[in-house]
Amino acid sequence: MRKNKVILITGTRKGIGRALAHHYAGSGYHVIGCSRSEFEGELENYRHCCLDVADERAVKMLFSDIAKLEGRLDVLVNNAGVASMNHSLLTPIGVVNKIIETNFIGTFLFCREAARLMQRRRYGRIVNFTTVAVPLKLEGEAIYAASKAAVISLTQVLARELASLGITVNAIGPTPIKTDLIRGVSQEKLDALIQRQAIRRYGEPRDVINVIDFFVQPASDFVTGQVMFLGGV
């Protein structure tokens, strides 16, 4: 079994996921990352796997490999996600399916398989990603917000189901952060959204890292089923 703690982060090719991979690889963790395409550049203490997070067969194979090669999984961060700004009347069903598959089904699959692996050592930390679009009820993000509302419910029920196995499940809801996820959102809408925050600025990867660090530390074993929104939302 690997001596270092093992963390699995989805969606590490860019944005917040990439920042998380760098942070934990430099903090004594062995990091396993995944995305649909290759990870660019070199990173010590990091191994990358190409997969679609909603592909059950591929996800099961990834966890089988982790069990064989690492013998442990301490932390799962379900960061992978897609968004689409669209009025609901103009949203094609293909877009709906893609958002639900990546944001909800992918999160569920990784939680399920991670919990199966974590329960062997009766220890685990799972952090899911939701969004401020849920409490703010953002127009134009009906499907994205619905998929992330489902993640909140999933997080809170899993927290109860997995508590006796020593596994905590929490969620973070970031404000807009300047990544590809919000590339298609107009500046006007982003400005209006930020005006609804108590602290009116864009989020930074460090804000997300700070909350995840809190959720995953061993001392947080009495913290589960919680949803932390950034920016005072």
Place this chain on the structure above:
Amino acid sequence: MYNSEIILAAIYRAIDWMNEELPPERKLIKSPQTRLLGPESLLDSMRFVTLIVTIEREIQEALGATLTLADERALSMKHSPFRSVESLAAYVATLLRETTNA
């Protein structure tokens, strides 16, 4: 053909693992007749789930086969394969045969 003794041994290892955290009065006996479901079972629902997941892991490690024991078929059978260690071992053998023949 899978040896039923290997399957039974895998189930017993899972029971050993479960028993580590069970109080003495709730520990499972390693016997084909041990009840896993129903009023005679000593397992609550969460521990039953944990046992099934642990048996899947032990089967995978012993035989290299990835099985999903609690699938729709198992849940809809007239006589649940989860009622006892013996019936579960027989169901595992059936799934392994089907995996081999697929």
